[in-house]
Amino acid sequence: YPSLKEQDFYVTGISYGGHFVPSMMTKLIQNHESNNITVKAVLILEGFYEAKYQFTTFTDYLFSVGLIDLVTRDTVKVYETNMV
Numbered sequence: 001y002p003s004l005k006e007q008d009f010y011v012t013g014i015s016y017g018g019h020f021v022p023s024m025m026t027k028l029i030q031n032h033e034s035n036n037i038t039v040k041a042v043l044i045l046e047g048f049y050e051a052k053y054q055f056t057t058f059t060d061y062l063f064s065v066g067l068i069d070l071v072t073r074d075t076v077k078v079y080e081t082n083m084v
Helices: 017-030 051-064 070-083
Strands: 008-014 038-045
Touching (some): 008 017, 051 070
16 A cells, blocks of 8 residues: 555554564564655554563562462462463
8 A cells, every 4th residue: 555655654563462562563663764664653552472471470469569468379279380
């Protein structure tokens, strides 16, 4: 769409967009000389990017804000460790 090259470009993603949006942005930046796309903003909402880091910290967060007790946290930690 050559007629749109001069327009601002916004990139957004939700959930698994946490994988796709950064990949898309990397390609756009690497090829900026040839694509002339002006990226105005990037937004990722509730991005899923890496289970190893996201899931293994969630239980600690729930415990720190008082949503689960120590016994529940320790029980779930066993599952987290085996999951990743």
